[in-house]
């Protein structure tokens with residue numbers, strides 16, 4: 001099998017004295033969608049945030065073990081965190097566009113990187129909005145404030161904002177849980193297209209969503225990775241009793 005694009009090796013994370021991740025070993029092959037599932041508080045979001053060092057922003061966090069992105073040790077002291085977050089981008093649960101135009105939202109990262117060429121910016125806007133499956137809805141309103149869009153449209157603009165800087169990995173933390181079913185469906189369809197070009201890792205509470213969109217599913221429980229496998233196998237033939245109990249609704 002090819003080298004994974006991301007992997008964690010014996011990853012532990014403590015919030016103060018509380019151990020939230022207890023030695024996670026998980027590999028992600030390039031492209032496709034991996035869903036991280038498990039009951040509330042099991043460490044899914046904490047794990048996701050470790051992959052692009054978002055936990056660095058939280059006080060009193062201790063992390064041991066390794067996270068590798070390609071050949072780079074994500075936690076090496078000389079890691080360029082801005083560059084890492086460009087390669088490993090993140091979309092949050094609540095759509096969080098900036099209070100600017102749709103166009104300015106999408107090019108935000110490119111502007112920060114010093115890109116000035118209007119043609120380059122225009123092309124990036126169109127490409128990213130198309131990939132986020134919202135171009136047709138907003139192409140005549142690019143200078144409208146992004147906050148005037150619906151929640152589902154805002155979330156797709158947020159996805160476009162991440163895609164504009166050409167990441168390789170897209171992390172999503174419950175990207176549809178704040179959205180209505182129709183908007184959630186549109187985001188799911190969008191992710192199903194993005195899986196061909198990006199390595200998509202998404203946290204979800206919604207087991208039906210994991211089974212609809214994920215190629216692979218990882219089940220977490222109380223800070224441990226209990227089982228990871230092909231999604232169909234996970235849902236049809238789980239290998240661990242805890243997985244079976246969780247997916248059959250016996251807890252969580």
Ligand SMILES: Nc1ncnc2c1ncn2[C@@H]1O[C@H](COP(=O)(O)OP(=O)(O)OP(=O)(O)O)[C@@H](O)[C@H]1O
Pocket residue numbers: 015020038039040041042043044045046047058205
């Ligand atoms: N900033 C923080 N400070 C202290 N403890 C935290 C912090 N963030 C999370 N925790 C704790 O770490 C554990 C894992 O939380 P995490 O948010 O990763 O779980 P989760 O599986 O994503 O949960 P949910 O599905 O409810 O979002 C929980 O016990 C939580 O209370």
